[in-house]
Amino acid sequence: MKRSKKILICGGGIAGPACAWWLTKYGFSVVVVEKATAFRDGGQNVDVKGAGQQVINLMGLTEQIEARNTLECGQKWLDAAGEVVAVFPKGGFGTLTSDFEILRGDFARVLFDATRSTCEYRFGTSVVGMEEREDDVCATFADGSTEEFELVICADGLSSSTRDLALAQETRLRYLGAYMAFFKIPRRPEDDFWACSVNGIGGTMINLRPGGPTETTVLITFLANEPDPKRPSTVSRRDMLRAALEGRGTVADRIVGELGAVQDFYFGPMSQVQASTWSKGRLVLLGDAAHCPTPFTGKGTALALVGAYVLAGEIKKCSTHTKAFQTYESILRPYAERSQQELSPRLIRLMHVKTRFGISVARIVQRFFGSALIQSLLKPSTAAKARKIDEDFALPVY
Ligand SMILES: Cc1cc2nc3c(=O)[nH]c(=O)nc-3n(C[C@H](O)[C@H](O)[C@H](O)COP(=O)(O)OP(=O)(O)OC[C@H]3O[C@@H](n4cnc5c(N)ncnc54)[C@H](O)[C@@H]3O)c2cc1C
Numbered sequence: 550m551k552r553s554k555k556i557l558i559c560g561g562g563i564a565g566p567a568c569a570w571w572l573t574k575y576g577f578s579v580v581v582v583e584k585a586t587a588f589r590d591g592g593q594n595v596d597v598k599g600a601g602q603q604v605i606n607l608m609g610l611t612e613q614i615e616a617r618n619t620l621e622c623g624q625k626w627l628d629a630a631g632e633v634v635a636v637f638p639k640g641g642f643g644t645l646t647s648d649f650e651i652l653r654g655d656f657a658r659v660l661f662d663a664t665r666s667t668c669e670y671r672f673g674t675s676v677v678g679m680e681e682r683e684d685d686v687c688a689t690f691a692d693g694s695t696e697e698f699e700l701v702i703c704a705d706g707l708s709s710s711t712r713d714l715a716l717a718q719e720t721r722l723r724y725l726g727a728y729m730a731f732f733k734i735p736r737r738p739e740d741d742f743w744a745c746s747v748n749g750i751g752g753t754m755i756n757l758r759p760g761g762p763t764e765t766t767v768l769i770t771f772l773a774n775e776p777d778p779k780r781p782s783t784v785s786r787r788d789m790l791r792a793a794l795e796g797r798g799t800v801a802d803r804i805v806g807e808l809g810a811v812q813d814f815y816f817g818p819m820s821q822v823q824a825s826t827w828s829k830g831r832l833v834l835l836g837d838a839a840h841c842p843t844p845f846t847g848k849g850t851a852l853a854l855v856g857a858y859v860l861a862g863e864i865k866k867c868s869t870h871t872k873a874f875q876t877y878e879s880i881l882r883p884y885a886e887r888s889q890q891e892l893s894p895r896l897i898r899l900m901h902v903k904t905r906f907g908i909s910v911a912r913i914v915q916r917f918f919g920s921a922l923i924q925s926l927l928k929p930s931t932a933a934k935a936r937k938i939d940e941d942f943a944l945p946v947y
Contacts, residue, residue: 560705564836564853571861592653601851629798634921709838749797863946
């Protein structure tokens with residue numbers, strides 16, 4: 550495509566800066582607008598597997614990412630009193646821990662630093678209107694100013710408002726039956742480098758993970774009815790979380806005790822983005838805005854990186870934006886949909902055990918699969934599964 554006008558990227562999270570990196574490498578001028586007033590370094594442990602890892606390699610960022618590895622050495626299942634039930638070491642069967650464990654904020658920082666001198670970042674603003682014309686798009690910003698762009702890339706996450714300007718009818722959020730909250734609490738001397746998971750009675754699951762020298766990250770998910778946008782809840786988010794943690798044992802009590810002082814509190818329904826098309830005219834969706842699989846799949850970041858690579862590559866390669874967007878979607882959609890299909894409301898219900906009996910069964914299963922004998926027997930199939938993830942998506946060459 551010609552490089553006459555600037556490309557606008559809405560969203561300075563993971564997908565936006567990654568796409569900016571590739572587009573500027575190909576000679577395009579890029580403006581990234583981010584709604585937050587400054588770079589957002591929030592978030593928890595994200596893992597980058599398979600094709601996402603290959604994109605990091607191609608960008609030459611592997612060393613920088615590895616230097617920020619959280620050093621998590623595996624996953625322990627605890628009972629409500631904090632006693633270890635079963636241990637799943639990194640590299641073994643059934644563990645949460647992958648090779649590339651990094652805090653989302655650290656990862657976003659690496660991408661931001663790698664692009665801040667090659668493209669223009671504008672913080673504290675967003676696009677509130679768009680007019681598509683024959684040769685460009687005229688974007689209206691929150692302060693009322695307008696500007697012309699060749700293309701608009703919506704990389705503003707799960708609740709993308711720029712997507713809603715053009716593709717609201719084509720998009721739906723698929724609620725998976727649970728809420729999730731993530732935030733950080735102060736690290737305690739007893740916090741080690743293991744992810745600690747607790748499955749409490751009543752459908753609440755807690756994960757504590759290493760979050761750097763002074764912090765421990767917390768991810769809590771719990772079963773709940775779908776929120777009704779017409780009847781906003783009168784219960785505050787923190788009170789809703791407190792109710793889900795009440796009486797769930799010592800790990801839960803620790804979190805309730807810290808909740809009042811938590812700063813970077815994220816809370817929301819666990820939903821996937823399902824869009825029947827990813828583009829309209831000169832506007833295209835990227836990352837979570839197109840196909841959020843939810844943090845529970847562990848695929849959102851890898852998908853964002855791969856999508857950024859493919860979209861930028863097709864924009865470079867194709868003669869028109871229409872062709873570029875169509876090819877990008879046809880290459881990426883099957884991969885994104887496979888990732889989303891790994892989760893269903895049924896699976897989420899199964900994972901969030903509600904009864905004492907269910908917890909007892911879960912403990913038996915955890916002890917069985919965590920035993921040294923079963924771990925060693927399953928080692929070959931775990932290695933084969935890891936290879937399969939690597940082969941899950943063949944990166945096109947641009
Ligand atoms: C603060 C934060 C913490 C997160 N923590 C985790 C986590 O712990 N675990 C996990 O698996 N995933 C987490 N995610 C989601 C994860 O980053 C994504 O699933 C994945 O990396 C895909 O990235 P993305 O760039 O598409 O979306 P995101 O990373 O969500 O980035 C979207 C960006 O767009 C910005 N934005 C929103 N609306 C607008 C607008 N109208 N105009 C301009 N900019 C806008 C947001 O501020 C954000 O910076 C988090 C996201 C954020 C924003």
